Amino acid sequence: MKTCFSIQDDFPLLKRRIGGHPLVYLDNAATSLKPQVVVDSLVDFYSNYGVNIHRGIYTIAEETTLLYEQARTIVADFIGACHEEIIFTKGATESINLVASTWAFDAIKPGDQIVVTTMEHHANFVPWQQVADRTGSVLKVIPINPDGTLALNKFEEIVGTKTKMVAVCHVSNLLGVHNDISTIIKLAHKAGAKVLIDAAQSAPHQKIDVCHLDCDFLVFSGHKLMGPTGVGVLYAKKELLECMRPYQYGGGMILKVNVDRSTWQGLPQKFEAGTPPIASAIGLGVAIQYFKKKLNFDDLKIHEASLCKRLIDGLATIKNVTIYGPTDQLQENGHIVSFTIRGLHPHDVAAYCDRFGICIRAGLQCAHPLTEFLAMGPTVRVSTFAYNTQNEIEYLLTVLEQMTKDMESVDAFEDRLHNHMSV
Ligand SMILES: Cc1ncc(COP(=O)(O)O)c(C=O)c1O
Known part of the structure; x- marks a missing residue:
């Protein structure tokens, strides 16, 4: 997984594995990783x-x-x-x-x-x-x-x-x-x-x-x-x-x-x-x-916008996803994407991702007036930085897709069980 900046090796935390999976850190709006220097x-x-x-x-x-x-x-x-x-x-x-x-x-x-x-x-x-x-x-x-x-x-x-x-x-x-x-x-x-x-x-x-x-x-x-x-x-x-x-x-x-x-x-x-x-x-x-020394803002903007674009395009193909915010602007100049998946609590989404080594934020994001204004509850937030890669975004999308499939089969199982019990 190389970025256009090729800086992943500079970040010791990216060498960690979580539950056997490489760490995919997508909570940069909360805090960034630190380079070895x-x-x-x-x-x-x-x-x-x-x-x-x-x-x-x-x-x-x-x-x-x-x-x-x-x-x-x-x-x-x-x-x-x-x-x-x-x-x-x-x-x-x-x-x-x-x-x-x-x-x-x-x-x-x-x-x-x-x-x-x-x-x-x-x-x-x-x-x-x-x-x-x-x-x-x-x-x-x-x-x-x-x-x-x-x-x-x-x-x-x-x-x-x-x-x-x-x-x-x-x-x-x-x-x-x-x-x-x-x-x-x-x-x-x-x-x-x-x-x-x-x-x-x-x-x-x-x-x-x-x-x-x-x-x-x-x-x-x-x-x-x-x-x-x-x-x-x-x-x-x-x-x-x-x-x-x-x-x-x-x-x-x-x-x-x-x-x-x-x-x-x-x-x-x-x-x-x-x-x-x-x-x-x-x-x-x-x-x-x-x-x-290692980055510049022009390339960073292009890199993060391309990650946002892939994420937004990918999320749009997953059933029941709602993305918040001006997606056109984010695809040109963004590093934060917040969304919900109908039927799934954001904490469950974040906990599921964590099983695969993915760190994303779920909650009210320290912005109660905004969530109240938009009459929305907690959201899932993905936020990128220079060391994130397109592969990581693909990996996240695959995990989210799988989660919605798992949930569908649990729902179907629940329905079958319900029908069986009511016969
Ligand atoms: C927009 C914004 N302002 C202020 C803060 C507070 O930063 P800190 O917790 O580092 O003081 C944050 C932290 O997430 C933030 O996102």
């Missing part, structure tokens, strides 16, 4: 460095600080930001919570509006719901069209002078749909609102340039980008970060503490109180370097 970087960190940063003046403390700050520069370059505009957090969730609990509580007043969409992951929905509750502002939710795309016309209706924040995902973690964030950012700025882009599902799959986009805040997680867990990124425009109060207080972010008041370090330390995720941040830097 990232695993090695963690071992190297704890074997050769492993001390705290921005504190010690001995050699390995200074070396460790340098590695950590180099990782920040790598992340900044990756999205076209400046070094001091990158704040390391523990994930996209914490990055959003940081903005909600610092910028928002100062900038949002009673009667103001916060705008999100129906398709947000809970991480970009609940923090804003909390801000609205506690500030007396109003949370407005942009609906989606029947095909799963965002209702941009409603956006123009809803966003106005009272809107202070528009928080929107770049790519939906359930429908896989891509939002036209350039247009959204322009419309929001025209109304005088700030914009936060949740790039958790896009940063690993497409080129992001925060200057070109002109977004105010952008967040993503390291672990979906082949990096370690425990590190996430908040990008914010420097002028915003300079005005925002710190998120947490403690060591590392302090300039001077007096008994009656304290002052803070400059950027980015002001937002990184305590010991940060040093090893994970360095690992994320290694992941991005690996990514740049």
Whole structure:
């Protein structure tokens, strides 16, 4: 099983077998696999460095600080930001919570509006719901069209002078749909609102340039980008970060503490109180370097679209399958496909696939407002990345086909049994 990138051998987890079957990992929207160089970087960190940063003046403390700050520069370059505009957090969730609990509580007043969409992951929905509750502002939710795309016309209706924040995902973690964030950012700025882009599902799959986009805040997680867990990124425009109060207080972010008041370090330390995720941040830097060396976004897009196309075409031939989201868009630019099979609970589908070594996600996908809006229950979600192959998609389709056949024969058996008992 080779991909167009021929990188499968770089991922140690792909050597595992589950129930005698090779691992087929198709849950990349939840987290990605890590290449060996990232695993090695963690071992190297704890074997050769492993001390705290921005504190010690001995050699390995200074070396460790340098590695950590180099990782920040790598992340900044990756999205076209400046070094001091990158704040390391523990994930996209914490990055959003940081903005909600610092910028928002100062900038949002009673009667103001916060705008999100129906398709947000809970991480970009609940923090804003909390801000609205506690500030007396109003949370407005942009609906989606029947095909799963965002209702941009409603956006123009809803966003106005009272809107202070528009928080929107770049790519939906359930429908896989891509939002036209350039247009959204322009419309929001025209109304005088700030914009936060949740790039958790896009940063690993497409080129992001925060200057070109002109977004105010952008967040993503390291672990979906082949990096370690425990590190996430908040990008914010420097002028915003300079005005925002710190998120947490403690060591590392302090300039001077007096008994009656304290002052803070400059950027980015002001937002990184305590010991940060040093090893994970360095690992994320290694992941991005690996990514740049082995992959490119143009080929990745073609590769993932071709996997999505084969999956969607194959699913369409399986009885009782419903695919959610704009399939035309996904076949051109997608890495997430969600579906259900009538008569089968998504958990049963995922458990059946697991027997054959296939990892796929089943459930409400941390998107309750969306599942409620679409009046649908749990779904099965398949999500791809660079190391996935057409063979893996064929294998998944064969397993799903077999599952529906097995279920048909169980149903037929049940009918026969029923008839027999009622004679
Ligand atoms: C669109 C989106 N936003 C935010 C998150 C939260 O990311 P994390 O759990 O890494 O903080 C996820 C995770 O799946 C996501 O898909």
